[in-house]
């Protein structure tokens with residue numbers, strides 16, 4: 001496996017590839033969820049490139065940019081064992097040569113201001129901008145993203161459509177621990193007692209989806225109960241919302257393809273999760 005630490009090296013390699021290149025963008029500190037994206041990537045092309053870049057543009061001023069785990073050596077070892085072909089791990093100055101604030105941005109209006117975007121202003125502008133730049137740098141035919149970051153996946157799909165980018169976007173179902181907790185780099189911030197509580201987030205989403213899907217609870221009541229249940233268990237709920245899958249707008253009684261999405265803090269750790277389901281009545 002090759003490791004490219006700057007754009008020039010990456011471009012030199014990319015120019016020699018004639019097959020289908022698949023990109024898996026990450027921020028590193030890799031876990032089995034990321035490695036499952038690599039497994040899927042291998043089915044979709046000839047060369048799998050994993051980018052590892054902690055993108056300052058998508059972090060808010062009071063977020064964890066400085067403390068975000070940086071584990072490049074272990075990440076490369078895991079990726080080599082899993083059969084990735086190349087890792088692209090550029091420096092911030094290589095990615096943003098004019099500095100973060102003199103940067104041309106990509107905005108995907110509407111969807112970017114909802115849910116995580118409301119709690120993290122500018123976050124999806126940072127995500128859309130870096131993903132568009134990674135597409136230009138790596139020039140993949142295919143890119144793989146996790147459904148754990150459901151809103152992010154939708155933002156990227158819309159950006160790709162709006163800008164006519166020649167990249168197929170593929171979503172990968174969320175990889176979970178045995179107790180249901182979605183794997184996430186930020187799970188490493190949880191204390192032992194917080195980790196024991198954390199699976200309640202997904203369990204609560206499952207209960208809500210079962211009740212609304214079968215029509216045994218009205219959506220408003222199910223949402224209010226779910227929020228209260230999480231608060232009673234010690235979560236600080238940032239949002240928990242029932243939305244339609246297509247555009248993440250509030251679900252109307254006619255919508256059947258639904259998604260429940262939540263972000264909730266345990267201590268200082270912000271967990272996100274979601275569950276898609278069909279209303280059957």
Ligand SMILES: Nc1ncnc2c1ncn2[C@@H]1O[C@H](COP(=O)(O)OP(=O)(O)OP(=O)(O)O)[C@@H](O)[C@H]1O
Nearest residue numbers: 026027028033145146148149174175183184185186
């Ligand atoms: N449990 C998971 N299952 C499937 N895909 C995942 C999972 N966790 C992360 N991903 C995907 O991996 C890619 C890189 O994500 P990232 O490096 O931010 O990891 P993360 O674990 O989500 O980190 P964080 O805790 O910072 O959100 C994204 O497309 C993300 O959706």
Ligand SMILES: CC(C)(CO)[C@@H](O)C(=O)[O-]
Nearest residue numbers: 025026027055127130149
């Ligand atoms: C897509 C991404 C790599 C862009 O920095 C990031 O938001 C992530 O890891 O999900």
Ligand code: BAL
Nearest residue numbers: 027058059123149152
């Ligand atoms: N996995 C999403 C990246 C972020 O939280 O910044």
